[in-house]
Amino acid sequence: MYGFSVAIVSARPLPGDPYAAHAQAVAALRRSYDDIGAGGSVRLNKQTSNLFRFPAASQKVRRLDVSAFDHVLSVDPVARTADVEGMVTYEKLVDATLAHGLMPFVVPQLKTITLGGAVAGLGIESSSFRNGLPHESVTELEVLTGDGRVIVARADNEHAELFRGFPNSYGTLGYTLRLTIELEPVKPYVRLRHLRFDNAPELFEVMDRVCAERVYDGEPVDFVDGTVFSPDEQYLTLAAFVDQAPQVSDYTGMAIYYRSVQQRSVDYLTVRDYLWRWDTDWFWCSRAFGVQQPLVRRLWPGRYRRSDVYRRLVAFDHRHRLTARLASLRGKPQEEYVVQDVEVPIAETAKFLEIFHRDVGIEPVWLCPLKLRAPDPWPLYPLEPEQLYVNVGFWSTVSLQPGQSDGFYNRLIEETVGALGGHKSLYSSVHYSADEFWDRYNGAAYQALKQSYDPAGRLPDLYHKVCAPSVKE
Ligand SMILES: Cc1cc2nc3c(=O)[nH]c(=O)nc-3n(C[C@H](O)[C@H](O)[C@H](O)COP(=O)(O)OP(=O)(O)OC[C@H]3O[C@@H](n4cnc5c(N)ncnc54)[C@H](O)[C@@H]3O)c2cc1C
Numbered sequence: 001m002y003g004f005s006v007a008i009v010s011a012r013p014l015p016g017d018p019y020a021a022h023a024q025a026v027a028a029l030r031r032s033y034d035d036i037g038a039g040g041s042v043r044l045n046k047q048t049s050n051l052f053r054f055p056a057a058s059q060k061v062r063r064l065d066v067s068a069f070d071h072v073l074s075v076d077p078v079a080r081t082a083d084v085e086g087m088v089t090y091e092k093l094v095d096a097t098l099a100h101g102l103m104p105f106v107v108p109q110l111k112t113i114t115l116g117g118a119v120a121g122l123g124i125e126s127s128s129f130r131n132g133l134p135h136e137s138v139t140e141l142e143v144l145t146g147d148g149r150v151i152v153a154r155a156d157n158e159h160a161e162l163f164r165g166f167p168n169s170y171g172t173l174g175y176t177l178r179l180t181i182e183l184e185p186v187k188p189y190v191r192l193r194h195l196r197f198d199n200a201p202e203l204f205e206v207m208d209r210v211c212a213e214r215v216y217d218g219e220p221v222d223f224v225d226g227t228v229f230s231p232d233e234q235y236l237t238l239a240a241f242v243d244q245a246p247q248v249s250d251y252t253g254m255a256i257y258y259r260s261v262q263q264r265s266v267d268y269l270t271v272r273d274y275l276w277r278w279d280t281d282w283f284w285c286s287r288a289f290g291v292q293q294p295l296v297r298r299l300w301p302g303r304y305r306r307s308d309v310y311r312r313l314v315a316f317d318h319r320h321r322l323t324a325r326l327a328s329l330r331g332k333p334q335e336e337y338v339v340q341d342v343e344v345p346i347a348e349t350a351k352f353l354e355i356f357h358r359d360v361g362i363e364p365v366w367l368c369p370l371k372l373r374a375p376d377p378w379p380l381y382p383l384e385p386e387q388l389y390v391n392v393g394f395w396s397t398v399s400l401q402p403g404q405s406d407g408f409y410n411r412l413i414e415e416t417v418g419a420l421g422g423h424k425s426l427y428s429s430v431h432y433s434a435d436e437f438w439d440r441y442n443g444a445a446y447q448a449l450k451q452s453y454d455p456a457g458r459l460p461d462l463y464h465k466v467c468a469p470s471v472k473e
Contacts, residue, residue, distance in 0.1 A: 018074070019073060025068035025177075028068070029069075030148065032064060032065060033148055034148060036063075036064065037062075037458075042061065042171075042459055043064070044063075044064055046067065047067070048311075049117075050117065051121075051428070052337070052428035052429070054319065066086070067087070069087040069088075069177050069178075070087045070088050071088065072088055072093055072096040075097055075099075075100055075102070075183070077100040077101070080185070081180055081181065082183055084178065084180075085178055086114065086115060086116030086142075086177045086178060088115050088116075089111060089113065089114050090108060090111060090112075090114070091276075094107055097183055098272060100183075101185055102184065103183060103271070103275070104134070104181055105127065105134070105136070105182060106127050106128055106131050106132070107125055107275045108124065109125060109277075110279055111279045111307060112308040115179055115181070116177075118134040118135070119134060119166065119179065120170055120175075120176065121425075121426070122134075122135070122167060124370055125368065126223035127223055129211040129388070130214065130222075132373030132374065133167070135167040136374055138179050139155075139182065140152060140153070140178075140180040141176050142179070143159075143162065143174040143176050144175045145162075145174035145454065146172070146453050146458050147458065150177070153166065161449060162449060165380055165445060167378050167381060168380035168381040168426065168441065169446075170466060171465075172454070172460055172465055186241060187243050187271065188270065188271060189244065189245040189268055189271060190222075190242065190269050190274035191240050191242045191266070192237055192239045192269065193266055194236075194262075194265055194267070195235060195265075197236065198232045199231070200354070203234050203236055203367075204349055204350055207224065207226065207236055207369055208346050210236075211224060220240045221239070221240055222239060222240045223238070224236070224369050225237050225367060225368045226366070226368070227258060227364050227365070227366060228363065228366075229363055229364050230357075231353070231354075231357050235261050236367075242268070245268035246268065247268060249268065249269055249273075251269075251277060251280055251281075252280050252302065254294065256281055258283065278307075279306060281305070282307040282310045282311070282395075283364075283366060283393070285395050285396075286310055289313060291310075332399075334399075334406065335397035335398065336397060336399075336400055336404075336408065336410065337428075338398050338410060339394070339396070340393070340394060340395075340413060341393045341425040341427070341428075342392050342417045343370065343383065343391050343422050343424075344389060344392060345389055345421050346388045346389065346390050348420040348422070349392065351420060352392060352417070352420055352422070353365070356394070356416075359409075360412070361398065362394045362395075362396045366393035367392060368390065368391040369388055369391075371388045372385045379445040379446075380441055380445065382423075382441075383423060389422070389423075411431045414431055423440070426441075430466045430467045434467075437463050
C-alpha cells in the first residue's frame, strides 16, 4: 500500500525545483517585509486561523502575504522526515505523509491548523503522552526574524536559543517559513476502546498507568484521550494501530463521533479518519449551529462539516456582535466565551475538574495526557520534563450573573490552573497582568530573544499580542 521514494507533494504543481521556488518566495517575502516597515501590528495574510481571539474591526494592520508558503517540499520515507513550508495545513501534510505510511508525531485535530501555527502557538493530540508536543519533532526551522533576516535555527547551531524559544512565541520573534520534521510509521487502521468511568480519580489512575505502560488489558496503546460528559459519565479512549479491521465507522456523515464514545465500547477507523475524528463536528461545538440535528445535518453540505467553516461563523458573530445584541434585546444575560485548553499535572486534574464542574459547568470537556519528549523544558512554555500533564479543553459560553463582568470565568480558570501548578495555552483570551504573565511565561528568556531577533520591535511583544483583546493577529 505504501511506496518508498522521495516525493514532492504540493496542492498546485511547482514549476521545476520546489526548493528554488521556495527560495524565490523567501526573497519576495523579505522584500514585502521591508516595504511594510515598523510600527503597529503585522498580520499574516493567510486563509485560515484557529485562534480564538478576534480583532476589533477598526484596528489598523499591515498584512504580510504568506500564501506562497503552503507546500510540502519533500517527504523522505527512509529517513522518515518531511520538509514543509510554514503555512502548510496538517490536512495537506497528513495526506502527503500517509501516502508513504507515515504521519507527523503529533497531528493536532483541526484540519486547517498549520505546521508553523502549531509550533509558534503549540498543539496537542492523543499521541502526546508518548511524542510530546508538535514542536518536539521539529529538527530545523527557517525563520524570517523580526529584524528582517532569514536564518536557519537548529538545536545545535548559533540560533539554538531561538530554536528552543520559538514554541509559544506566537509570531512575535519571527515567522517560520520552512520546517523539517520527524515522522513515524502508521498502520492502515486504528482500533478504539472507550472505557466508561463514573468518577474522575479512577479515570486518572488508569490514564496514568496506561501512559506509563502503553498497554491496557494486554493490548498495546498508541493514542490516549478522554471525554467528560458529566462528573459521573466520563470516558477514556485508548486506541492502537492495527493492520486489519472487521469494518470501519464513518463519522463524516450522519453519525457523530463524540456520541459514539457513549454508544460503543469498541470501534475501528481508518488512520486518516482517526486523525480527523474531531474535525467534522469541531469536537462537539458544531451543535451551536444545529448541525447535530438530523434534518439540519442532512441539509448541511458534507464539505462544510469542518472546523474551519464553524470557526468562520463564530468570527462573523463576534465581528457583528449578533449573539450579544440578541441577548440584550431579549433581556437575557450576556455570555462570556470560555474557550481554553489548560495543562494540569495529572495528580491535580481530578481536583481541577471538581472545581470546574462546580464553578463553570461547561460540558463536555476533552482530556488529553501529555509528557514532554525533550529532557529539558522549552523556555517560553515551561512544562516540567518527566511530569505527565493532562490537557483539559473546554469551548463554550457561560452566562454572566449580575455583578460579574466579562472575563470573570476565564480569570477564575487562570487562577485555578496556576494554583494547581498548571499552564494555559495562549490561543484564546488571556487575562493575566503583565507581571503575572511574564512570571509564568519566562519573561527573562523572552526579552533576551526579542533583543536578539527583533530589537526594534517591528513585531508586537508577546504580552501585548495575546493579552490585549483588540490586537489583531
Ligand atoms: C476551539 C479550539 C480548540 C483547539 N483545540 C486544539 C487542540 O485540541 N489541539 C491543538 O493542537 N490545538 C488546538 N487549538 C489551538 C491551535 O492549535 C492553535 O491556535 C494554533 O496556533 C493554530 O494554528 P494556525 O495554523 O491555525 O495558526 P493561526 O491561527 O493562523 O495563528 C496562530 C498564531 O501563530 C502565529 N503563526 C501562525 N503561523 C506562523 C508561522 N509560520 N510562524 C510563526 N508564527 C506563526 C500567528 O501570528 C498567530 O499568533 C484549538 C483552538 C481552538 C479555537
